[in-house]
Amino acid sequence: MRVLVCVKQALDVRVALRPDGEGRRVDQDEPERIALLNPADRCALEEAMRWKALYGGEVVALTLGSQEAEAVLRECLGRGADRAVHLVIPAGAALDLLAVARQIAEEARRGSYDLVLCGEKSIDEGSAALGPMLAELLDLPQVTRAVTLDVDPAQRRLVAERLLERGDRVRVACPLPALVSVTAQINEPRYVSLHNQKHAPMGRIERREVGMGEPSMYRVEVGLPKPRPRKVAQPAAALSAADRMSFLFSGGKTQKVKKESGIFEGDPDAAAERIVRFLEEKGLV
Amino acid sequence: MMVSNDVWVVAETDRDGVRDCTLEAVDEGRRLADGLLGSLVVVALGGLAPDARLARLSGWNIDQIIAVEHPLLERYTTGGYAAALTGLFRDRPAGVVLMSATPFGQDLAPRLAARWGARFFGDCVIARLTAQKELRFVQPTHQEKIYTTFTCPLEGTAVATLRPGAIGVEKVTSPRAARQPEIICWQPKIEADAVRVQVLDEIPGDTKRVDLATAERVVAGGKGVGVKENWQAIEALADALGAAVGGSRQAADLGLIPRSRMIGQTGKSIRPRLYVAAGISGVYHHLGGVNAENLIAINTDRSAPIFASASLGILGDLNEILPRVARRLSQAPRAPRSGSAQPGEAGGPR
Numbered sequence: 001m002r003v004l005v006c007v008k009q010a011l012d013v014r015v016a017l018r019p020d021g022e023g024r025r026v027d028q029d030e031p032e033r034i035a036l037l038n039p040a041d042r043c044a045l046e047e048a049m050r051w052k053a054l055y056g057g058e059v060v061a062l063t064l065g066s067q068e069a070e071a072v073l074r075e076c077l078g079r080g081a082d083r084a085v086h087l088v089i090p091a092g093a094a095l096d097l098l099a100v101a102r103q104i105a106e107e108a109r110r111g112s113y114d115l116v117l118c119g120e121k122s123i124d125e126g127s128a129a130l131g132p133m134l135a136e137l138l139d140l141p142q143v144t145r146a147v148t149l150d151v152d153p154a155q156r157r158l159v160a161e162r163l164l165e166r167g168d169r170v171r172v173a174c175p176l177p178a179l180v181s182v183t184a185q186i187n188e189p190r191y192v193s194l195h196n197q198k199h200a201p202m203g204r205i206e207r208r209e210v211g212m213g214e215p216s217m218y219r220v221e222v223g224l225p226k227p228r229p230r231k232v233a234q235p236a237a238a239l240s241a242a243d244r245m246s247f248l249f250s251g252g253k254t255q256k257v258k259k260e261s262g263i264f265e266g267d268p269d270a271a272a273e274r275i276v277r278f279l280e281e282k283g284l285v
Numbered sequence: 286m287m288v289s290n291d292v293w294v295v296a297e298t299d300r301d302g303v304r305d306c307t308l309e310a311v312d313e314g315r316r317l318a319d320g321l322l323g324s325l326v327v328v329a330l331g332g333l334a335p336d337a338r339l340a341r342l343s344g345w346n347i348d349q350i351i352a353v354e355h356p357l358l359e360r361y362t363t364g365g366y367a368a369a370l371t372g373l374f375r376d377r378p379a380g381v382v383l384m385s386a387t388p389f390g391q392d393l394a395p396r397l398a399a400r401w402g403a404r405f406f407g408d409c410v411i412a413r414l415t416a417q418k419e420l421r422f423v424q425p426t427h428q429e430k431i432y433t434t435f436t437c438p439l440e441g442t443a444v445a446t447l448r449p450g451a452i453g454v455e456k457v458t459s460p461r462a463a464r465q466p467e468i469i470c471w472q473p474k475i476e477a478d479a480v481r482v483q484v485l486d487e488i489p490g491d492t493k494r495v496d497l498a499t500a501e502r503v504v505a506g507g508k509g510v511g512v513k514e515n516w517q518a519i520e521a522l523a524d525a526l527g528a529a530v531g532g533s534r535q536a537a538d539l540g541l542i543p544r545s546r547m548i549g550q551t552g553k554s555i556r557p558r559l560y561v562a563a564g565i566s567g568v569y570h571h572l573g574g575v576n577a578e579n580l581i582a583i584n585t586d587r588s589a590p591i592f593a594s595a596s597l598g599i600l601g602d603l604n605e606i607l608p609r610v611a612r613r614l615s616q617a618p619r620a621p622r623s624g625s626a627q628p629g630e631a632g633g634p635r
Contacts, residue, residue, distance in 0.1 A: 013427045026431050097405050098398065125426045125433065127407025127446075129395035132363070136399035141481035142363055144392045159485070164388045167490020174482040217404050217437040225425065225432050238588035246569060263587065263598040271601045272609035275581060278597045282579050284502070284559050285526075285614060 001057035001153045003048040004108055006118040006130065007041040007076060009069040013123050019222045026124075026222050037072040038126075039184045040119025042079075046189040047149055047182055048117055049080050055153050057114075058082045062107060064100055064210070066091040073205050078197035079190070083204040089212055096215035101133035103210050108138055114153065116179040120145050131181030141174040144181045151176070287380035287439050290323025295370065295384045295393075296339075298331065303341040306385035306449035312457040313412050313447060314383050315346050320414035321380060321439075324348035327466070328373065330358045330366055339468075346462040352470045357480060361389060364480040367396050369473040374401060379442060381420070383412065386446035394446045403442035406435055410451035492527045493520065497546060497553040502528035502560075503577075505548055508535035509564020509584060509603060516541050518607040519563060525614040531555070533565045549574040563603040567591025583607070 011017075016029035028034060048059045061076035063069050064087040073084035087103055089095075108116060116138070121128040128144070135142035147169065148161040156176045161169045163183055264274050279285045292314045296307045311327065318325040325346070329339055330353045339350060353373060357365045370393075382397070384390035386408040398405035406412075410432075411423040419436045420443055426433045437443060497503060504523040510516055523530045532542035534549060548555055550573035560577035566589040567582065575594075582595035583603045592598040599606060 011427065013430060017427050017430045019431065026427060097395075097407075098402070101399060123428060127395075127405070127424065128391045129398075129405055129407050132392060132395035133399040133405070136367075136396045142392070142396065143482060145388055161488070162388070164490075166492065167495045169488040169490065171485040171488060172482050173485055216441075217406070217435050219433060220421075220436050221434040222426075222431050223434070225429065239590060243569075243590075263592055263600050265600045268601060268605035268609055271583075271599045271606045272613055275597065275599065275606070275610045276613050278579075278581065279526075279559075279614075282559070284579070 001051060001055045001115065001151070002111060002113045003051060003057065003059045003115045003117060004111060004113040005041070005045045005048045005059060005061050005076070005081070006104060006116070006134070007045065007061055007063050007072050008038045008119070008122050009035050009063065009065050009072045010038040010122045011124040012036050019224065023221045023223055033068075035068065035071065037075050038119050038122045038124075040121060040123075040182060041072075042075075042119075042189045043184050043186050044117040044119050044182045045076055045079055045081065046187050048115075049190075050187070051115070051151050052080075055151075060085060060111060060113075062104065063087070064089060064103055066093070070205065074200050074202065075192075075197055077200035077202070077204060079192050083206065086205055086207045087210045088207055089210055093212045094215040094219070095212065096217060097127065097129050098133060099212055099215065101130055101137055103212075104130070105134055105137035107208070108134070114176050115151065115158070116140065116177070118179070118181050120181045120183045128181070131179060135179040138179065140177055140179045142179045142181070143172055143174060146180050146182045147185050149180060149182065149186065287321070288378040288442055289380045290318075290321040291377070291379045291381075292318040292321065292323055292325050293379040293382045294325070294327045295382065295390070296327050296329040296342075297385055297387060297389055298329065298338045301341075302338045303329075304385070304449075305454040306387060306447070308341070308345065308454045308457065309449065309452040310383045310385055310447050311342075311345050311347060312452060312454075314381070317381055317383075317412060317414055317420075318348070323380060326351060326379070328353060328370065330355075330369055343465065344461050345466075347466040350466050350468045352468060353473055354470055355473055355475055357475050357477075360484050362480045362482055362484065363392055363396060364482065365475055366393055367400065368475045368479040370397060371400055372473040372475075373471060380439070381412075382442065382444045384444075384446045386448045390446040394444050398444040401442055401444070403444045404437050406443065406445040408448050409445050410448050412445055412447060493523050493530045495529045497529055497531050497548060497555050500529035500555065501558050502526050503531050503548070503555055503557045504528045504561045504563070505531040505533065505565060506536050506541065506563050506603070507533035507565030507571075508539065509566075510536065510541060511564075511604075513539075513541060515604050518604055518611075521611040522561065522563075522607045522614075525611040526559070526561075528559070528561070529557075533571050535565075562591055562595075563607060565589075565591055567594060 012034040020027045052059050059081045061081040061084040118131050131144050143160045145163045146160040147163045150159045159173045161171050294310045294314045297304045314325050326349045327347050328351045353369050384394045406422040409422045409424050413421045415421045422435045424433050506519040531546045531548045536542050537544050537547040549571040554574040556576040558578045561581045563583045580595045581597045582591040583599045
């Protein structure tokens with residue numbers, strides 16, 4: 001089975017971030033740029049390795065990015081990918097989602113893959129768009145937000161569970177070849193020692209320069225979210241002065257007490273009645 | 286030039302009809318349509334007879350509703366829905382297509398954008414027409430630490446998904462209209478092989494286990510619950526309300542809940558529509574992680590700080606009150622009081 005895994009180098013968003021002076025780029029509050037293999041993509045690779053271990057075949061990791069993005073392909077090779085393809089774009093090139101998908105699709109067509117995997121969404125600028133776009137351009141059936149995956153190469157079929165809202169899931173089946181975008185819940189990626197990562201066979205990275213052309217949309221500004229007005233809860237008069245002060249400074253966000261509501265007292269039945277009435281008034285039942 | 290000045294909103298429905306996120310998209314779409322001097326068209330896909338599902342759209346300022354009906358659209362499949370919408374789009378194109386950034390919209394919208402060669406903007410909180418006659422979309426990125434603004438000229442078609450809850454359906458400002466929108470039924474041609482992904486079965490989620498950060502309803506307990514045996518009262522109410530279960534640090538320390546379900550400054554931050562805090566005194570470390578629209582507090586301590594933040598404060602023992610609420614909620618329609626409840630039980634503070 002031949003599996004293509006699309007990976008992306010993502011900015012580490014766990015550190016403090018701020019827009020640069022002109023609002024063009026996102027900077028980290030760190031001496032050096034910290035980037036990593038997007039977590040969902042790492043899970044996609046792990047999933048590919050699982051199916052390779054069972055049925056053999058080849059796992060190819062692919063990324064599109066500037067020269068620096070090679071680091072994620074090195075990690076993929078260290079994790080066991082057979083080879084890697086790097087579509088190199090000039091540093092700082094303006095990106096257009098559909099143009100990126102077209103470049104990747106062109107590369108994917110060369111390989112006649114049975115399965116194309118990608119992470120559902122990247123942690124930095126993700127719009128969860130690559131998977132469906134790639135599926136469309138390659139004319140493949142798509143399964144997005146997969147939390148389980150079961151591939152049967154003999155039957156040329158896969159069964160997967162997609163995660164919907166509020167924990168609901170739907171189990172779907174589709175023929176191979178197919179595109180599956182996985183969430184980070186699908187598996188726990190294996191531990192790979194630093195030694196193995198550093199000694200990944202580097203010769204297996206194939207580089208190809210691609211031009212991105214003029215984007216059809218423009219990123220005009222990155223900025224901080226507008227702060228929402230803070231709603232500070234009113235500390236109870238019964239608290240000590242010190243407690244009331246720490247209450248205010250800690251920024252309790254719950255809405256201010258509504259004057260009309262006192263504390264209800266009564267026997268449990270009346271209290272239950274009052275709660276049910278409140279829920280009905282607010283349209284919650 | 287855009288292919289058309291029309292704005293589409295692709296409706297999302299559930300058992301209760303059109304969802305809130307669609308109404309938010311209608312609000313945003315109305316402003317866009319007014320700016321573009323086009324019509325606002327709501328496209329609703331489904332099996333047959335969608336009238337009942339679309340009832341919630343009446344009174345909204347919509348020019349046209351297109352009910353796309355086909356037996357293959359009974360259940361959502363990417364292929365079926367994409368084929369139906371593409372058929373409609375070829376028939377009468379749209380300049381802007383809005384969907385919601387839900388699993389449905391995020392699955393379908395990028396695929397349509399690729400099929401139509403349209404621009405795509407995902408997970409936006411704002412979609413506007415600027416004074417310079419450009420489309421402007423704002424997307425929270427980098428785990429919401431940064432807001433990124435995109436613009437594109439008025440050319441071709443733009444497809445965007447809007448984040449549910451970003452506007453808030455109760456805060457919608459666009460004027461309502463008394464007129465009824467024109468409803469058009471449209472039967473698409475869908476080739477049977479368009480649907481390549483089969484739905485095998487639907488697995489409903491356990492509402493008590495959903496992510497607290499996104500839960501619409503949360504029931505939480507604290508030290509006032511006391512012992513593990515009493516925790517059933519919390520679970521029973523959560524079941525009756527379809528709410529997620531959480532707790533305070535005290536509850537986590539007592540082993541009543543796992544650490545991952547702790548609410549507060551050092552635990553999960555929640556912003557539900559309903560928060561029931563039972564036996565939680567509400568110190569600021571807890572309330573720092575709570576931003577609830579409606580907060581019901583139940584406590585035996587009159588001076589508990591949670592009462593200052595509560596929309597409804599109940600002084601009493603949660604072990605006596607919660608089971609009664611759960612029982613009353615689960616008997617719907619509400620039966621007249623039977624004699625089973627014991628009157629005269631002391632529920633006041635100890």
